[in-house]
Amino acid sequence: MNIKLSIYTALVLSLGWACNHPKQEQKEDIEAKEVEQEEISKVTPDVTTELVKHDTDDPAIWINPENPEESLIVGTDKGGDDGDGALFVFNLEGKILRDKTIENIARPNNVDIAYGLNLNGKATDIAVCTERYTNSLRIFSLPEMKPVDNGGIEIFKGEELRGPMGISMYTDPATGNIYAIAGRKDGPKDGTYLWQYLLEDDGNGNVKGTLVRKFGSYAGREIEAIAVDSEKGYVYYSDEGVGVKKYYAHPDSSNVELALFGNGDLFTEDNEGISIYKHDDGTGYIIVSDQAANIFHFFTREGSNGNPHEHKLVKSLYASTLESDGNEVTSVAIGEKYPEGFFVAMSDDKTFQIYDWRKVKPEEAQITAQK
Template sequence: MKKLLFLLLSTFIFSCKTQLPISKNAIKPVVITQAVENDTDDPAIWINPDDHSKSLIIGTDKETNGALYAFDLDGKIVKKSIPLKRPNNVDIAYNFNYNNSKIAIAVTTERETNKIRIFSLPDLEPIDQGGISVFEGETDRGPMGLAIYTREDGKFFVIVGRKTGPKDNYLWQYELYSEESRIQAKLVRKFGKYSGKKEIEAIAVDNEMGYIYYSDEGVGVRKYIADPALNNNQELALFGTKGFRADHEGISIYKTGEKSGYILVSNQQANSFIVFNREGSNGNPNNHLPLAEIPVAALESDGSEASSLNFGSKFPKGIFVAMSNGKVFHYYNWVDFEKYLK
């Protein structure tokens, strides 16, 4: 009994040290989803081309008996995928050539099998013949972070991070393509610095600008060229090195124009998001300055996603989706964020 009390007290003290309480000014979500079975981690937005208000949020349930979940914009679970072995991050792409058709796909990492898994949307059915292995030949594999780059010529690339790895070439980039009904992934690039401090989980791609961003937890956000054909593995920027309480986590891009908008990065233990300018400043596209810190009700958010489209009366100027403790995702009305950005 004494051991149990000691463990409970230790857990409480550790929690108090690492997590700040929710700010009184924290923005409240418009919607909180139904809870998943185990532990939410990362969301992505599937945009319904015919009616944006009928779009879906695809989120990971990060556990050995996990899955991908599809939620409607009221937060209700409408579909659950086949069981997955600890799916971590998820991203979505459109117009992928598969079986003589162009479809939307969701790609997620499956950490315990060292694979990426691919699902058609919106039906959330697997189309990958059991998954595609990544980081083959490496001692440390365990894929975690993931993002998709869609190039102007219609080629698709998946950038994958892992639990741990070398201080150089930490990320691997694969070209994703299909031969009729069989999907293939060809390794085309290894790149990216890593501090060795914690891990790299959050990865985001800005397709229009052609950049990759990823969070080196406890250090900052690193920026690289997305197109492997340009043969440029030089780090363009390391920003957000100050102002974070502990971990840098989820990265989202809210677009106000083709090359303007905001980059939002989770200040995880502070229950807030720090906002940077997407286009850079003072004529330097790689000079990303902090513009604001937005407190949210989401607790210790790992993953997030944003869109500036009109999703109906609840989200007329866009939606911001954030993972929160409690096995849920929060949906925020972008209008509530704007007051911090004026």
């Protein structure tokens, strides 16, 4: 069904009264905003996962190369104040796989996945999450979910402000090197907010991390969501309350900000989780959560008007998620149920929600109209 976007309108109205603006000015502002807003569709999930114990935050998708229908969703449960968080593992029916779920992680925030890290001479897929209370990265092999981090990799060493939150993995197409790009709860405003680590075998079959780069501007609220487009070589992150920022992902690249989008009054409050839907021809979508409004905004992956750094909005979608932080998406065909892949998003009711991509994707008419 279709409904009008009214949350922002209500916010404008309440702020107008609070600031004692003239009624006529209030009315004109509200009417102008309503004219700009298009009808936004709302969809319901195909699958809702079983409940976690405390507080869902961020999902990642592992594609089973031998049988995509046996792929997994790995999701963080931040846990309580005593640090009893977890990495929950679900099948595509949303059932918790208890034998793979990792408990007693001290405040895991975000999680991401990389394929083919060389450990003990074997290509190993890994799930990597931040563990905030120990200032570490935790790393587990897939699909077994066995620890391969020797108890954790300490990050942001020497910093007063540490508290890791966001994480995203970059695989260099030329060398196959795998890097973790991590953000934190708070940090400096001197362009070194994100730290990038090369992940490799420590000689004993565990993963070690070597700091190779510091980059990224920060406005001062929080940076949690990070997403990397390895094929194109870009990293995106949500500088909350400001917009989505874009840099090169390679550690030897310049630290110049390439783009800022999703800024202005598009987001109701915080721009949050980011995921990237990828077509083989380089096109696709950058999907960003409008957390307070329960909306997801879709931007052009390839850019617009011949400019690879002009990421135009092509669709906004109401989902059934509540206060969604993290999301992930895949374009890999998953049997007859998800022939174009699926989208999964965290919901603030201790679940993750899975959506058939065909239900959420922008239509060609929408894309053409925005280019």
